[in-house]
Amino acid sequence: MNIVPPRPSVDEHEPAGEKDAGNVVALAAVVGAVLMLLVLLLSLGIRWLAAEAAAAASQRALEIVQSPGGTDHAAQATATGLATSISLIADVDVTIARADETVTVTVTAHDRLGGAASRSATGPLIRFVPQNRSLP
16 A cells, blocks of 8 residues: 655745745835835925915915005015915015016925925006096
8 A cells, every 4th residue: 555645735945934024025015115105195295285385376466566556565475374374385485576567476385395386477567547538
């Protein structure tokens, strides 16, 4: 009678510990890549939010500066208040430049991660010019 010895459950060529270590390394690599992707998406989202805040603040400040009674101080206060209403914006720089009949408002929004986004809005000054009517 031939008795066949039972087969070992573990491969004799590769110890069980090395196989488990390979799985752990692969899992750590995948988790690390997913976390890096999440951090990248978060930082891009904050950068986009800062850019949108700067664009909205520059447009609103331009409307104030363009109006006949608008002052630079009121435009700066409005732009700063609008941009910093988002809690992720730490600081705002507002620059107003006038040239002939046009005005340019540049708003730079600094986010809490250390990045900054700058947007500008340009438009003509709005002036009230009364019409002279000829009397008949």
